Amino acid sequence: MFNREGEVNRLRDSLNEPLIVVFGLRRVGKSSLIKAVLNEHMPNSYFYIDLRRFEERGYVSYRDFVKALEDTINDRVRSRKLMTMLSKIRGVSISGFRVSFSWGADRVMLADILEIINDWAGDEGLRAIIVLDEAQELVKAKGFNILPTLAYTYDNLRNITLIITGSEFRVFTKFLKLTYPESPLFGRAYVDITLRPFSRDQAVEFLRRGFAEHGIEFNEAERIYEELGGNPGWLTLFGYRALRVGVHEALNEVKMEAVKLIRREVCNFINEGRHLAERRYIRILETCMNGCSWSMIKRTLEAMEGRELNNATVASLIKALLDYSLLIKEGDNYALPDKLMRDAVMGLRCFTNYP
Ligand SMILES: Nc1ncnc2c1ncn2[C@@H]1O[C@H](COP(=O)(O)OP(=O)(O)O)[C@@H](O)[C@H]1O
Ligand SMILES: [Mg+2]
Structure with a gap:
């Protein structure tokens, strides 16, 4: 992680806190930061839920959410012991080396799953980290509300750390609502990590060093910053493309791609009932x-x-x-x-x- 020593250290030092909120614009490096730190310090006990998978969807159902949790347990954590412990609760079945949660009449309770994860972490001497990446998508949760469960986890489950990330300010105003008296999470303290785009100097240094690693002396970094700004995502993409197709072509490609993505994001916003x-x-x-x-x-x-x-x-x-x-x-x-x-x-x- 280029130029994120402060944030890396802060995250690492906070992994025993109950709640960490990582905020920053899209492609500024939130997911990379979290994965880098967790892969190094807690590789076997983090549960990563990428809510971007619901970005284009009108709503998120209980089934969707539970399935996402199931996937991270099966594909990331893969602890036989955890699976056995989970199999004791209602709505959970095991087949082969996979756990499966039911969302129907006999629906599994999120709080039960988290209790078990907490117990498992305690037994194993681990810290369980639950990452809800791009949590503003959960504003669209339909038929369930995860917030009371998060508050319960915060207050009672001492072996669990929640990491919530958001690219949009509404992760605070519409999802966590930590300062709203009616919110289940009202008044809870949290560790706040905000990632900002690179400054001009940082961006220039980032590009120069990236190219230097490939034995190239790069003299156009200033100009690239003028065009692309300091967002690490665009700069990384540019560097990667430039090595293949040259600076000029790469710049055009990144701009086109960025414009397409940003338009989609703006239009998702408009399409959420704001046509008029x-x-x-x-x-x-x-x-x-x-x-x-x-x-x-x-x-x-x-x-x-x-x-x-x-x-x-x-x-x-x-x-x-x-x-x-x-x-x-x-x-x-x-x-x-x-x-x-x-x-x-x-x-x-x-x-x-x-x-
Ligand atoms: N500090 C950094 N050093 C190197 N690459 C970075 C850095 N921050 C972000 N990137 C790159 O930028 C891209 C977008 O980062 P990502 O973590 O996906 O952003 P976010 O999760 O905030 O949307 C990734 O390809 C990542 O590798
Ligand atoms: Mg991300």
Whole structure:
């Protein structure tokens, strides 16, 4: 992990805490950080659930979630002893070397599974780490709510650490709600690790060193930073491609790919019941390409619609974009979170182009 010594150490030193929240924009390196630390320090006792698999879905059912948990137990942890212990609880069966959870009438209880994992970790002298990667997807959970179980785990299961990651601010405002009195997790302390994109200097150094490892002296790092910004994901992809197809071609490919991905993310947001306000959202993003203020957003929307808008309407549009981290706050102003978002949002039409 380039340039993440502080975060690596902090995560490693916090692995006995009940709750760690790793926040950062997409492709900034959250999953890599967690996997690097856990593979080194807890390789046999972490349960990794990648919720991105539900990204394009309208909702997440109990069956989906339980299946994801089942997969990590079968494919990652693979402890015979844990499986035997799990087989004692309701809704669990074992066949061959795989555990299977039922979600129907005889549905397995999440709290039961976590109790067993806690006991197993205690017996084995291990710390069990449960990773919910991109947990904002669980806002769409339908027919179950995992939060009370997480609170129960936090309060009672002393051998379990929860690691929650999120790329969107709503992991705090809509999922964990740690500061909301009505939330089961209200008031719980947690370790907060926020990953930021590389600065200009870090990005340049990252590229130079990456190329140097392949015996190449790279002199265009500044220019690449100008084009791609400091997101480690884009820089890594660029480096990887550049070695194959050359700098020029790689830059074009990464830009195109980034634009495609970002458009999909913006359109997922629009498609979550926001069609009617599509033009407003896109206009806000266009307006904020080079930074913008609240009143600038309001004026631009009013100009587009040719009428006055009330402040509450404008505020709720901005809040939704902030919640999904499609817009970020910088002091009193707003900005786009990723340089390449400019190209992605210019003239974007989700409803017609990206159903
Ligand atoms: N500090 C880093 N050093 C080297 N590569 C990194 C670093 N951070 C991220 N990457 C690379 O960037 C890409 C995106 O990282 P990832 O961990 O998937 O991001 P996230 O989980 O935040 O979306 C991966 O290919 C990863 O290898
Ligand atoms: Mg990730």
